[in-house]
Amino acid sequence: MSNSVGIVTAQRAHFDTPLQFNSSAVLPQYDLVYETYGTLNADRSNAILICHALSGHHHVAGSYAEDPKNIGWWDNMIGPGKPIDTDKFFVIGLNNLGGCHGSTGPSSMDPATGKPYGSSFPIVTVEDWVHAQARLADRLGIQQFAAVIGGSLGGMQAMQWSLTYPERVRHVLAIATAPCLTTENIAFNDVARNAILTDPDFHGGDFYQYKVVPTRGLRLARMLGHITYLSDDAMAGKFGRGLRSGEYKYGYDIEFEVESYLRYQGDKFAAYFDANTYLLMTKALDYFDPARHSEHNLARAFAPIKASYLVVSFSSDWRFSPDRSREIVKALLHNRRNVSYAEIQSRHGHDSFLMQDEQYFAVMRNYLNNVAKEAA
Amino acid sequence: MNISIVQARPDFAAIAAWIPQGASVLDLGCGDGALLDYLKNTRQVRGYGVEISDLNILHCIERGVNVIQGNLDEGLSGFESNSFDFVILSQTLQATRHTEALMKEILRVGREGIVSFPNFGYWKNRMQVLLGNMPISRELPYQWYDTPNVHLCTLDDFENLCDTHEVRILARHVITGGKDVEVMPNLRGSVAVYRFKRAE
Numbered sequence: 210m211s212n213s214v215g216i217v218t219a220q221r222a223h224f225d226t227p228l229q230f231n232s233s234a235v236l237p238q239y240d241l242v243y244e245t246y247g248t249l250n251a252d253r254s255n256a257i258l259i260c261h262a263l264s265g266h267h268h269v270a271g272s273y274a275e276d277p278k279n280i281g282w283w284d285n286m287i288g289p290g291k292p293i294d295t296d297k298f299f300v301i302g303l304n305n306l307g308g309c310h311g312s313t314g315p316s317s318m319d320p321a322t323g324k325p326y327g328s329s330f331p332i333v334t335v336e337d338w339v340h341a342q343a344r345l346a347d348r349l350g351i352q353q354f355a356a357v358i359g360g361s362l363g364g365m366q367a368m369q370w371s372l373t374y375p376e377r378v379r380h381v382l383a384i385a386t387a388p389c390l391t392t393e394n395i396a397f398n399d400v401a402r403n404a405i406l407t408d409p410d411f412h413g414g415d416f417y418q419y420k421v422v423p424t425r426g427l428r429l430a431r432m433l434g435h436i437t438y439l440s441d442d443a444m445a446g447k448f449g450r451g452l453r454s455g456e457y458k459y460g461y462d463i464e465f466e467v468e469s470y471l472r473y474q475g476d477k478f479a480a481y482f483d484a485n486t487y488l489l490m491t492k493a494l495d496y497f498d499p500a501r502h503s504e505h506n507l508a509r510a511f512a513p514i515k516a517s518y519l520v521v522s523f524s525s526d527w528r529f530s531p532d533r534s535r536e537i538v539k540a541l542l543h544n545r546r547n548v549s550y551a552e553i554q555s556r557h558g559h560d561s562f563l564m565q566d567e568q569y570f571a572v573m574r575n576y577l578n579n580v581a582k583e584a585a
Numbered sequence: 586m587n588i589s590i591v592q593a594r595p596d597f598a599a600i601a602a603w604i605p606q607g608a609s610v611l612d613l614g615c616g617d618g619a620l621l622d623y624l625k626n627t628r629q630v631r632g633y634g635v636e637i638s639d640l641n642i643l644h645c646i647e648r649g650v651n652v653i654q655g656n657l658d659e660g661l662s663g664f665e666s667n668s669f670d671f672v673i674l675s676q677t678l679q680a681t682r683h684t685e686a687l688m689k690e691i692l693r694v695g696r697e698g699i700v701s702f703p704n705f706g707y708w709k710n711r712m713q714v715l716l717g718n719m720p721i722s723r724e725l726p727y728q729w730y731d732t733p734n735v736h737l738c739t740l741d742d743f744e745n746l747c748d749t750h751e752v753r754i755l756a757r758h759v760i761t762g763g764k765d766v767e768v769m770p771n772l773r774g775s776v777a778v779y780r781f782k783r784a785e
Contacts, residue, residue: 328770517755519646538653538664545609545631550653575646 212290214246215280217271219311222348228306231496234331238320241345242311243267243303246294248288249351249511255584256351257293257341259283259302260359260366263434264482266310269302269556270295270499285565292573296357297581306341306368307333307489315485316417328414333345333489335362335497339369343377355584356380356577360562361529362490365497368537371516372499380580382573384521384560387533387554388507388540389498394528397437401430405484423484428475430487440525440558487520508543517547519576523561524554527570549576596675598700599758599778604628606761608682611694613615613657613687614677617640617641618650618668625650632740658682661690669695676776678702680733687732692783697755704759706739706771728748740771753784 219242227237244267249256259269261282270281270288287293287300288357304312315330346354357378359367364386370378390398405411408426412419436444444467444515451466463469503510524535531552541548551572555561561569597620604610607761612621614632618641624630634645645652656662658681672695674687679702681687691698703724704710710720719729720783727734738746740759747754759766759774766774 374706423661535663537648539665542633542668543665548633548653549642549646549651550655551646552654554639568643572646575643578647579649 213284214281214288214290214295215273216266216274217244217246218273219244219267221311223266224341224344224348224530226344228337228344230331230337231334232332236306236331239306239313240311240317241303241313241341241342243301243345244269244271244281244447245302245349246270246300247298249299249349253351254353254355255297255581256299256301256346256349257411258346258354258357258367259287259293260338260342260363261299261302261305261360262359262363262492263487264478265363266308266309267302267304267312270300274389283563285563286547286570286573292570293358293576294574294577294581298577298584300372301345301349301351303342303345305333305338307486307493307530308390309481309483309486315414315489316483325415327417327485330485332492332496334493334540335365336373338366338493339373342366342370343374345359346377351405353379353526354378355580356382358384358388360384361386361559362476362494362497364529365494368499368549371514371518372511375513376514377516379583380519380576381516382519382521383537384578385523385526385529385534385559386537387529387537388500390494391533397433397528398495402488402491404429404433405488408484414488416484422479424479427479427482427484427487428472431478431482432471432475435471437528438559440527440556443557444523446556470481470492473548492542500524507540511540511544511546514541514544518549518570520548520550521562521572522550523559523569525556526553526559528559537574539545589709594619594675595760595763596758596776596778599760600673600675600699601627602700602758603756603780604630607631607689609668610671610673611664612673612675613691614674615645615650615652615659618645618648619780620673620675621650622648636696642686646753654702657687659696660686662765664694665679666693667696668718669697671695671698675699675701676703678736679737680735682735684736685746685750688746688752692752697780698752699778699780700743701776702743703734704771704774704777705737705738706741707761707775708772709775711772716764722775743777747779747781751784753783754779754781754783756780 223521268281271285272280289296305312306308319326357367358371365381367381371381382406405426408423410421411423448467500507520534523529538550553569610630610632612634621632672691713720758778759770761775
């Protein structure tokens with residue numbers, strides 16, 4: 210494809226300075242894996258950080274020489290001439306702490322014990338991630354990002370950047386996200402966690418040493434999550450009540466197309482994703498709540514923000530509904546920040562933020578064109 | 586470029602004349618963001634637009650004008666009370682469904698309101714009705730069956746609404762073909778612009 214960033218290589222940064230987490234746990238040393246696309250300009254003003262969501266990672270765009278089919282998860286959005294234009298911006302994707310794609314996480318070896326961290330890996334929050342990301346920015350010589358961009362849990366990190374480091378981010382693009390999870394969302398996450406925690410192969414998080422994987426729990430967690438990331442409409446359109454064999458079998462084997470699809474997705478996910486990472490990610494989602502220390506007044510919590518915002522939501526997203534994005538907009542308006550808000554008509558539920566859509570992409574492109582002009 | 590915008594939309598010039606430097610402005614139904622862009626450049630306003638159309642959202646973002654996508658007929662619950670110096674509704678009043686409720690919302694959110702609309706009482710409109718047809722003109726360019734205008738009114742009608750809803754009119758500007766109209770405005774004016782606030 211001509212507008213791809215092409216072949217990319219993951220890089221690794223090692224940090225020896227201990228990082229204290231919100232939970233007060235300390236990680237004495239850690240690695241972050243990341244990728245970069247485009248070129249950092251002379252005054253280092255054109256850097257964009259991409260924050261990933263629950264199952265994402267540092268491989269955001271392009272593909273690997275040794276694995277050409279492994280295309281970055283947001284390759285439709287990022288590349289030369291694409292909305293996040295690598296001809297104009299220096300784009301960084303990283304794998305967050307606690308991840309399972311190369312950055313230090315529960316499946317990594319703890320140098321202190323010579324065994325995987327497992328259950329001893331600290332619970333990590335969005336704020337902890339942002340601190341770690343800031344250290345990577347320091348390492349790369351980036352004092353201020355032109356923009357920090359993320360969808361869903363990634364959007365929470367982007368917002369947190371403007372709160373924790375108001376001087377270090379000029380624009381936040383908060384997509385399909387919320388100022389905190391709804392009760393219902395926390396409940397979904399709890400069911401997903403319970404599926405993993407009660408799997409006999411979980412072994413309290415230390416399954417690595419037993420050479421087993423809590424596949425059943427992880428598969429269930431993913432199946433549940435996947436349902437909630439789609440919309441009823443999208444699922445009905447894709448599968449309807451279609452039967453694999455065309456008739457009822459009166460048993461519990463896979464009969465409906467949607468069952469087949471969900472189990473396939475669950476199996477695929479459970480084959481590569483780490484169960485502890487899944488637990489950590491859902492917990493980070495649950496804990497995110499910047500208004501918690503402001504008597505649940507988001508407007509007051511947003512007082513430190515200096516960045517300009519683009520907020521984007523999707524009409525069919527019921528996990529991170531447009532109403533939740535409007536809460537963000539209202540709190541920004543209260544603080545007289547620059548903000549634009551687009552509500553994209555889409556059938557694909559929460560997953561819409563990863564899909565190509567004319568209006569969505571044009572909104573992103575137009576906004577970032579102005580960000581690029583400032584940086585030039 | 587700025588001059589051509591004001592020439593194309595004489596009500597913009599009248600509106601801009603009332604906006605002081607550095608004011609905060611909410612432009613309801615802001616279209617492609619031209620007025621906000623003009624006010625930003627000439628008055629350094631802190632401005633936001635509200636717009637429903639996908640295409641206009643793109644235009645506003647392209648211009649670098651703050652825009653919030655939303656439907657005015659769902660009210661202004663996304664905006665805090667007294668959070669703007671001016672709330673503007675230019676050439677949109679007649680296309681809103683819940684016009685009465687929106688007038689109240691304008692004065693909840695803004696310290697002052699500015700509204701412009703085509704005067705249905707303009708003599709050329711009256712003539713067309715007298716001759717048996719719904720009027721079509723530069724200000725009212727639609728056929729009766731495809732018009733977005735569901736609440737057309739005359740100057741007198743609007744002033745009656747203000748009278749009965751505790752709205753105090755501070756100033757009025759009536760224009761025809763880019764020129765001010767002083768005499769018999771309800772008959773001779775094609776576009777009206779009003780500045781108003783809550784009656785204390």
